[in-house]
Amino acid sequence: MAGAVPAKAQDCVEQVDLTFTFWGSASEKNDIENAIRTFNESHPCITVTGQHIPNTGYVEKITSMLASNTAPDVAYLSQDQAFGWAAEGRLLDLTPYLGDTPEDTYLKNSIYRVEGRLMGTGLATGVMLIYYNKDVFDAAGVEYPPANAAEAWTWDEFVENAKLLTKDRNGNTAADSDFDPNSIDTFGVAMPAGFSGWYPYVVSNGGRMANEDGTELTLNSPEAVEALQAYQDLIYKHHVTPTPTQTGTLPAADILMQSRKVAMSMDGHWRITDFNDTRMNWGIGVLPMFDEPYTPLISTPKVIFASTEHPDEAFEFYQYVSNPEQVGLFKSGLWAPLELEYFETEDGLAKWLTSEDAEYPPEAMDAIVNYSLNYTGEQLPTYQLRNIGQIMNDAVIPAISKMLDGTVSAQEAMDEAVANAAPLMQGRW
Known part of the structure; x- marks a missing residue:
């Protein structure tokens, strides 16, 4: 709502704590931690704790967390683990949040389904x-x-x-x-x-x-x-x-x-x-x-674990961490967005590709935007x-x-x- 005043922590009916696991380089880690901080500042009733895990050893760490019933709420996952765990029911079906036709909103190849369930989307695209x-x-x-x-x-x-x-x-x-x-x-x-x-x-x-x-x-x-x-x-x-x-x-x-x-x-x-x-x-x-x-x-699956006690709040952060308006990695050239609006509208493109502080060569409108929309074939x-x-x-x-x-x-x-x-x-x- 325009002009709405963020709730104060003391006004929260419940203070929600979430854990988010991710990997990435030092610069990616810095940008993600900045996004987590701004999310927490703008959502005083939700506190996200980021846990950066090196790519080497990430699978073993998440597997250990699952075994000890301390799985994160939101996480990056490799496709090798994500699809198998989704089939086993370890990941939340996001159909109630993304709807039956997420292809109307997202690049179709960034959407992942497993045995009729919607595992979710990628983290970003490339x-x-x-x-x-x-x-x-x-x-x-x-x-x-x-x-x-x-x-x-x-x-x-x-x-x-x-x-x-x-x-x-x-x-x-x-x-x-x-x-x-x-x-x-x-x-x-x-x-x-x-x-x-x-x-x-x-x-x-x-x-x-x-x-x-x-x-x-x-x-x-x-x-x-x-x-x-x-x-x-x-x-x-x-x-x-x-x-x-x-x-x-x-x-x-x-x-x-x-x-x-x-x-x-x-x-x-x-x-x-x-x-x-x-x-x-x-x-x-x-x-x-x-x-x-x-x-x-190409993308990295981004998931919500079925064990989360706060699926609504987890999904709110799930969306936030892939938002070009909140994460600097889109303007710096590491990530491209998921949603069609960021490829098909001037306002959407201005949030990452054509922004004054974006770092893309002039060929990017054809070589990234047009290429992503029209020449990526089947998943x-x-x-x-x-x-x-x-x-x-x-x-x-x-x-x-x-x-x-x-x-x-x-x-x-x-x-x-x-x-x-x-x-x-x-x-x-």
Whole structure:
């Protein structure tokens, strides 16, 4: 209510205490703690106590809290735990709060359902992008990566441009006949080895992780293998990206780009904060495509535990901690919002992206907003498949590692992954 005066603590019918567990870097921890403080100041009848837990060991800590009946009220959770615990009834069904059609309010891929129950939404959102050093592009005479997905580079265009940006110590590019792949000074692109690095191209080429009911891994389909072989070829055929061994000895991509040792890097929206800390002349673009433009919408599940004694107050904080008007991480470039209004209206965009103190490059309206709204396809299988953690750890990741090491072809790697995953597939949530 406009003009309403906050209640004084002594006027509260009940003083509610909530616990909120989260992980994150030092800067993220600082922003979240600021949000908790402002929430407590504006809600004198509710006191939220934040508990920052390092990502390493987070699962073990929350599991221990559950076992001792001291589960938090609100928490970040990885998808490996969140979906299983939701199926067991450990997490609150948020349908009474978010309604039957939260897709009318939120980006559809940020909403998580488990066996007919609404587990909730993500913490925030982010998409995969191309980051690039404009000065390196200018020196090579290569046009910048498109920011509009409708104009995305084809995979072949991407490869040709990456060759022009890759140079050996004699100044030859990877497109030159005299190029020395054993003496590379600048790589055209740094590609992540993880799931969010290679899976977008599988989808872009018409491939999928699993069949319709989630009982068979399908990464050995022709569409998936073609995209994965192209990914491997960047290393061993075209020599435009470092080998895994080289990557393990090199600094992070933002440092490599700043020193002009890498021209482009594929990474998530959340890396904008890191690039903002450099003095580099950088920009962002959309991923290259095979058949159609695609980027995954990535998030961290944010949940309320069913054991909370104060679900209404917990939900009030649940909403607050993902509000761009209350948390600085949206303007700094670490997070993008969940709600459609922040993507589709001028007033909403002004709360994070177009604010005077926001830290986004000018391409962000296309490369983040339009990309998130129109090119994220179906929800990632990591939010759909049962037993996804074991499937990845025991079948997919070992096969991808062999492929990226160059010891096997993409077809051989994926045939092995499919065989190893067969006894692990348990369908979809």
